[in-house]
Amino acid sequence: MKIGIPREIMTGEARIALTPSACKTLINTGHTLYLEKQAGCGSGYSDRDYERVGSHIVDTAERLYEASRLIIKVKQPLAQDISYLREHHTLFSYLHLAADLSLVQHLCDIGVSAIPFESIVDALGTLPLLAPMSQVAGRIATMRGASLLFKNRGGRGILLGGVDGSDSGQVVVLGAGVAGSHAVAVAVALGAKVDVLDLDENKLQLLALKYPLIGTHLSTPETIERLCIDADLVIGAVLLAGRRAPVVLKRSVVEQMHEGSVIVDIAIDQGGCVEGIQATSSERLSYVEHGVILSAVPNMPATVARTASQSLSSAILPYVQALSDSELAVSSQSIALQRAMAIDKGRVVDKVLLDEMGAKKARTSL
């Protein structure tokens, strides 16, 4: 299989989908690896590192797409990437299609096949390719929130963990999944007071066992309002797999929060779980509305590109192998890939995505 790895062009994106050692594994099993010049630099991997394991360095993105059939990327394609995609390409990357139906249309018009990383479900029912980046994003969310609370960043002037004779900061985490539980881990380690909400009682119970001092709550609009109004930091980490993120934090609640409090919406890549929130970026981390600081970066793990690339690369490698060896024996990975396929040669085949497209059409025709 001719596998191409383009350089990521999203603002602040420094990750690469496969490390040199993962490329070596693929080359040793007979595949050809093309890498766009300097694609690994942001993660500390030089072109020479990739050449040493037998990858071919290609000068331009255009030539890379021409040479390759399977495109492995980190983030969804932007306009320039889309202009190089052709019908013979299979795209394997984070895509978040339910949050961007115009991207679905572009990919269908070209006739490509597309498999989102975040749609891969393993035999245990977990999301093994979303999980590593959710772990990173959850941890960063608390650290980012903690620093935005500093007075010189516009925040309330609160040290989350507090010190002798002072109150600790109050953190509310919406969603007790992978990102949410990692956000809780850092908040607890810092010494903050933590409340976490979810619809899934089992996840809440597990967190309560691990961190006996936190508050766990079934998620209802009333509980969200009661807890968030007084929070110093709210972290949005909800997900309904394959769907646009549910809007769980209403503008009317944000308006009642303290001036200088902070919201970090991790779920922005799926459209955001805070009503009306706008995506921010590594260049413009946050903005202020109703006196509250809002941060919603869709590629948070890019901040720690080397850690994130290593973790992502080892998670996706078995699936890249299964995709590349498609004529070989059926494996658990190849079954998961088939089930996760969102677009097959220009045709949307994912039922949840079709459902989201139907719902959006119904809303806009009202």
Ligand SMILES: NC(=O)c1ccc[n+]([C@@H]2O[C@H](COP(=O)([O-])OP(=O)(O)OC[C@H]3O[C@@H](n4cnc5c(N)ncnc54)[C@H](O)[C@@H]3O)[C@@H](O)[C@H]2O)c1
């Ligand atoms: N911004 C980034 O850089 C970045 C990076 C990684 C992941 N993410 C996003 O983070 C989000 C969370 O991912 P995850 O891997 O933790 O997912 P997950 O499935 O592990 O957890 C999501 C949790 O949200 C809960 N939930 C759903 N609706 C809810 C509601 N109304 N109230 C409370 N809880 C609710 C679910 O029960 C689940 O426990 C996703 O949107 C994912 O795409 C963003």
